[in-house]
Structures are given as structure tokens and as C-alpha cells.
Amino acid sequence: MTALPRWADVVLLPLLNVVLAFLVGGLIVLAVGQNPLQAVGIMLYGAFGYGSGFGYTLYYTTDFIFAGLAVSLAYHAGLFNIGPEGQAYVAGLGVILIGLALNGTHWAIVFPLMIVCGAAFGALWAFIPGYLQAKRGSHVVITTILFNFIATSMMGFLISRVLKPAGVNSDESAPLDAMTRVPQLRTFIELFKNSPVNLTFFLAIIALVFIYWLIWRTKFGYSVRALGKNPVAANYAGISNQKMIMIVMAMSGMLAAMVAVNNVGGVQGRLILNFVNGAGFVGIAVAFMGRGHPVGVGLSALLFGILYQGGQELAFQMPGITREMIVTIQALVILFTGAMGDMLRAPLARLLTPSSSTTGAK
Amino acid sequence: MTSLHPTNAQRSEGAAAAPLAIELVGINKHFGPVHANRDIHLAIKRGTVHGIVGENGAGKSTLMSILYGFYTADSGEIRVNGTPATIADSRHALALGIGMVHQHFMLVDNFSVLENVVLGAEDSAFLAPTLSKARTQLKALARDYGLEVDPDAIIENLSVGQQQRVEILKALYRGAETLILDEPTGVLTPDEADHLFRILGKLREEGKTIILITHKLREIMAITDEVSVMRQGAMVRTLTTKETSPGELAELMVGRRVLLRVEKGPANPGKVLLDVQDLVVTDDFKVPRVKGVSFQVRAGEIVGIAGVAGNGQSELLESIAGMRDQLLGTIRLNGEVLSLEGDDGAARARAAGLAHVPEDRLRMGLVTTFSEWENSILGYQHTYGSGPGLDIAKARATAEDYIKKFDIRPPNLDLKTANFSGGNQQKIVLAREMERNPDVLIVGQPTRGVDIGAIEFIHNQIIKMRDAGKAILLVSVELDEIRSLADRILVIFDGHIVGEADPATADETELGLLMTGSHASSGKETN
DSSP, X not given: OOOOOHHXXXXXXXXXXXXXXXXXXXXXXXXXXXXXXXXXXXXXXXXXXXXXXXXXXXXXXXXXXXXHHHHHHHHHTTOOOOOHHHHHHHHHHHHHHXXXXXXTSOHHHHHHHHHHHHXXXXXXXXXXHHHIIIXXXXXXXXXXXXXXXXXXXHHHHIIIIIISOTTOOSSBOOOOOTTTSOXXXXXXXXXXXXXXXXXXXXXXXXXXXXXXXXXXXXXXXXXXXXXXXXXXXHHHTTOOHHHHHHHHHHHHHHXXXXXXXXXXXXXXXXXXXXXXXXXXXXXXXXXXXXXXXXXXXXXXXXXXXXXXXXXXXXXXXXXXSOHHHHHHHHHHHHIIIIITTTTTHHHHHHHHSSSOOOOOOO | OOOSSOOHHHHHHOGGGOOEEEEEEEEEEEXXXXXXXXXXXXXXXXXXXXXXXXXXXXXXHHHHHHHTTXXXXXXXXXXXXXXXXXXXXXXXXXXXXXXXXXXXXXXXXXXXXXXXXXXXXXXXXXXXXXXXXXXXXXXXXXXXXXXXXOTTSBGGGSOHHHHHHHHHHHHHHTTOSEEEEESTTTTOOHHHHHHHHHHHHHHHHTTOEEEEEESOHHHHHHHOSEEEEEETTEEEEEEEGGXXXXXXXXXXXXXXXXXXXXXXXXXXXXXXXXXXXEEEEEOTTSOEEEEEEXXXXXXXXXXXXXXXXXXXXXXXXXXXXXXXXXXXXXXXXXXXXXXXXXXXXXXHHHHTTEEEEOSOIIIIIOOTTSBHHHHTTTTOGGGSOSSSBOOHHHHHHHHHHHHHHTTOSSOOTTSBGGGSOHHHXXXXXXXXXXXXXOSEEEEESTTTTOOHHHHHHHHHHHHHHHHTTOEEEEEEXXXXXXXXXXXXXXXXXXXXXXXXXXXXXXXXXHHHHHHTTOOOTTTTSOO
């Protein structure tokens, strides 16, 4: 891979990719006879222009930060965790069980317990594929995908057959009392009007800082990176590859689990079907766009938050642009930043370093 | 001089009159601030074997990459058969009759020999005619040059030596008249190397030109007609091989006189620090590679394990280092039995006072994408910082210290390890393993791919460790290295220790016979 100055790698390249995605997206908007500039305007206004919209943006961003960090952490250990979707879903069970058990208790007590309990469930759901990878060599990509399906079926069964209270028509658990739910920011800050952004947002910020510290400032993180970059050298260094794989997968599941705290504990106040709604998969795109670095993950999570919230606004305001078109634009961003993220790398490297940048003659 | 079709006879008639296959005039190449090639002039006569020697980082590979179209020179001219040529890429180079055999082979592992040979040189959309044509040509090439390889064999089933032959066939199939070989014997067993030299000899007889990049002076003396010495990006001198000596070449390479023999006093063996009993070890495919080996290494001595590569040395080293579980037998470090639980045995071996310089530094000893300082603590990371945090300041101070003590260049602890030369990468590993004051040091191929200046330094460091009372186990495929460093030599063949020899009195032929399993009944016969 060609070497780029760090600032170009972390900031310039992702930015260019996003611009490119929007240019192509703009062409599509133009092709259906709508004004792309107006569309961008509406999108940005929807995401930032008023309190409630901004709150929604931050709410989505929270989900994407956790899912993105989950994928990033595993990726540093050379593991491709495709399963945050299922891990978050199963974690929802942990969150609602502790919530219902302590229903009526003040959130200040329940919130930390929701974090712990949700994390335990999410960790378990990721630990099993980790265990199978470490001890049996079953590839986590395969097992985590399968565990997403298992999670969907299992949770569907539990919600509709076990958790659903008698006399309720829709498939959902009993609700939590208002005082037990994770408080939304609008109760402290008027600006956020009726948006769902809640205290979990701050947990996401803390997680970003914590993961940075963990990966680059601790012995554990050093071992994780050694394992990810060269498993043979990690073994040589006395690092137990098997243990590390299981621990990292469990931690990755814990991060994904926080999506459930945000949603079940902070917004729905009950466990509903498919509440994760794709956030786990967006995490994969967020992690790749952010190059596994917490700063990048934070920024790309925000971008996807804008796309989600602004996109909904756009579909609402411009009837000519359908919901499907919004998904197309989101897909373009994933395509250009993820799958084709390195397309501009070589030309950019040539532009920034006049003579070839490969060092070291033999 | 102007003949376009030189005959085989021309070469032997007088090298001086031979036309030039390749001529480089005033080649310059910069990589950022590094001046990798400085005003290089080089003339290579057709139908000769031309050696290019120099330390790691002298600019040999850069120069050849320019000739092969991988890099473009900043200035200067390349003439092929007397005609100025611009070589933009390898396709272009091939069209001009220049082929390259890379140090690391460029083969598709799960393709057959035939498929690899035609890859990228298919004549049409249909494969069959190309393949049958190639099959006939391969037969002819095999006959002419002794390049026998089964055309239907799958690459991954071939030995390294055979794979290299496929690389040569690929170049010849594409009509190469000039062959560049980059460190061709680095991966070969002595037998395979001999075979390669026979092939090169045949190629020369048939009028091909060969450029041989190496830092093994013995090979230069054995096969080349002329030799060019490079140092720090510049061409120092071109000599006729017959009129020079290894000593002179070594001096030209490093710019000062180098001791090729290691100076060391007698050993003072103390108590047993490493005790291996009845060890049986399997490889990754559960095939036994070490088949019941027992030996001891005492404090203050160097025990060398001599043997042809692939006779169980790697598995033996990795097993002692705690990286590979044995089937049977025990390993005692400092009297303590090395436990086999889990896959972090290397950590326990280190805790018991062992340090390990692995055979393959790139695959095992270094994380090449880490910066220098990060690799300076690999394996000892848990000793940096008391809590969960990594004491980066302390780690960097350690790296700084190692850089000074081992003269690691460039002295930049933030540089990515992949960007250091082979010799300096090896110094990073050695510094890390030696400076922790271990009781037992096991060393695999300490000077593989390392330039002469660094070899001398590394050898002296190993002797210094011995004189400080450490037990040292040395595995090397370089017999010279074992003979000059070891106090005792154990010969390994097919997973067994088949003999022990005193390096002072051991006869090279006798050792060679032991190493190849030709039982000279444990060295009783004298030649």
C-alpha cells in the first residue's frame, strides 16, 4: 500500500471519498428530475437545522459509534466481526430483563445495571463465535453472520411468546416506567425538543476515548495489534492467540450491546422486534470509513447519523425523492468509503509526494 | 563488436572483445532524501555471468529494478545490445530480452508449472494451443539447460529449488536473453544451489547473459566471470573474478578490512542451563520432524546445530522457545521443566530466562508494520508499565538505548520496521533478545540476509554473550558460521542428532557427509 502523510490518510482521503459519493448521488437526484443542491440543503437542515432534528442525528450517531467501535476493536485483532447486529439484538434482552426486574427504580441505579447486563448478553453472543474461532478454527465471519440469523429467530420467539404481556396485540415486552428509563437529553436541554438522544450519547463519547486508550496506550492493546498484524509474531511474543481472540470478541460484543442500551433503555422503554434496524451493519461501514481509529469512527458515525436523519427529512420534504433513493445515496457512501476507499490513494500519493514514496533500497 | 548474432564460441574467444548485452550510463535514482543509485556506470558483456555484490542497502536491487522497469531512473541511460532503451515496465523489459528471477517467487501456488509459465504470455483466448506449444518448448528448454521440472506438477508441491527453476523457465519462455537473479541461493539448500549453478553454467554456454546479485562471496568466486562491487549507492569497481579474492571484494564492499574469521578465546563451560531429553516434535501437519533428540547446553558455551535446512532444526528451536508443543520428552530451562499448557508457552520460556532470535525475523521476530520502538519490546511488553497501561516513555527509552548499543540505522525509533534493511532488522531483534540478560539464548540463522559488516558485529555479540556465561544454542545452515562460532557442533539429520564434532578439528567433508545422512559411521573414518 502506498504511504500517505497521516493527515491525508485520516482526513483528506475519507473526505474526498464522501464528496465523490455525493457527486454521484447528486447525478442520480438530477436524473430523476430533482434539484441536487436543494436536496443537500434539505438534508443538512434536517440533520442540523433545528433542535429536534439535531437530536435525532446525535441519537443515530450514538448507535453507529458503538457498532463502529465494535467492528474496529475486533479488526485490530485481525477479526472481522460481522455480528454487531445480532449482538446488539441479544443485548436488548439483558437490558429489558434488568429493567423489568427493577421496574420503578430510579434510572440512576438502573442505567449502570443496564450497561452491565446488556454488555454481558452482547459479550456472550460474540464470545461463542470467538470461542469457535480460537478453539475450532471456525471463521468468525461465517459464525457471526449465522449468529445474526440465530439472534433474529431467537429474539423473535422470546419477544412474541415469552416477553409479550397478556392482552397486548403488538410483539413487544412490557414497558418500563418513565423514571426507570435512561433519561433523554431534552429533560435537561430544551433544544432537543422531542428527539430521543439520551445519556447513552455521553457513554459513546467516553467509549471513543476509552478504546483509543485501550488500543494505543495499554499492554492489552499492544497485544491486540500484534495479533492483528502478525499472529505468528504474537505467538513468538508469548501472547496467547486463543485467549486474545475470545477476549476481544467478547469486548466487541459489549460495545455492540450499548446500541441496545441506547434504544431499549433510552427510547423505546420496551423490547420491540428488530429494534437494531441495521445499525450493526452500518457499524461495519463506519469502522472502515474511520479506518478503525476512534476519531475516524466518531466522525464517520456522525456522517451516517446525518445521512439517516437528513435522509428521512429529505424523503418527507421532497416527494420526488423516495426512501429507496435515500438508501441508494447511503449505499454510495458505503461503496466509495468502504469498498472503493483506496481508489484515490495512489493518485493522491503521487500528488502529495512528487518522487515515488517507497523507501529503502536493498 | 557489431555482430548481432553472437555465437557460443565468442565468449570463450575473449571476454574483452565480447559485445555488451547491457550498458548502464550515469544512472541516478533518489527515494526522497535517499540517493539510492549515484551515477552508476556498468557494462555487462554478452554471454557472461556478471556478479553484483554489496551490503544490504548498497543499491543493488534498486539498480536491477531500474533495469527491469520497476523503477524509472531520475537520470542516465540504459543501452540494450548497444541501443538506447527506455524501459517503462517489466513487459517492456521482457520485450528487450531481459528477464528477472525475484528473491521471492512470483508464482501462483495452486497452478501447475505449465500454467505458471504461460500466465500473462497466452497467445489467444483459448488456453489449449498455448499450453501445448509451451509443453514442447519446456521440453526443449529442459533438455538444453538441465531445467527438469514436471510441467504438470502443482507449484505448492514443489521444493523451493524446483520453484526457482520454474521462475527461470518463465523468463526463458518469454525469450529472455539476459537473466537477472536476485539473491537466488538465499532460500536454497546447498544441493539445490549447486544444481542452480550448473544450470547457470549451461545458460552461459548457450550464450545467455546472467546478472547475479548476491552477498555470498563464495558464489561470486565460483560462478561469475566479472564482478561489480557497490557501496552506498555507488559503483566502486568492476573486476575480473579470476584476478580478485574474497578478501579484496569484502574490503571493497564495506570500505575497510573485515575479519572473516571470528576471534574468540576458549570456552569455560559451567553448569547445564538448557537440558533437552528425548524430544519428539511434530510440524503443523502433525508429521514428526524432531525424532528423539537429547542434548545439553552449559553456561559459557556455544553449541551449534549443523544440518541441511529442513531436517528438524526449525521445529527444535520453536519447541525450546515454547512455541510448539512436543509429543514426547522434556525441556528444562535452568532446571525448570517448560510447561506445555495453552498457546503462550513462549511467555513462560522467557520468564524462565530464555531469549530467542528466530530463524525468520520477518515472519516471526518482528511485526513489520510496527514502528521500531514497538518491536523493541515485543515479547517483553508486559514488563513496561505496572498497571494495564503501556509505559511508552520507558519503551522508547529502551529502543533509544538499543539503537545506540547496536548501531541500528537509521536511528529513528518511529520508523516502520519494514523500512529498515535486513541487517538492521536483525539488529533490532538481537538487541531486544540479548539486552534482557537471558540465561539461555537460542539463535536461528543469525546472519541470514545480513551484510558483511553486520555479520561481524553479530558474531562478536554472540561471543560476548558466551563469555558473559550464557548458554547459547546456535542453528545455522551456513556451515562456516557454525564452525567459526560454536564450541561444540551437533549434526542434525532427519530429526536425529547423528554426530558431534569439535569445530577446531572437524573436517568439512566429514561434516558434510553427516549432514547429508551418508553415515561415515559417526566420523570414525578419516579421509
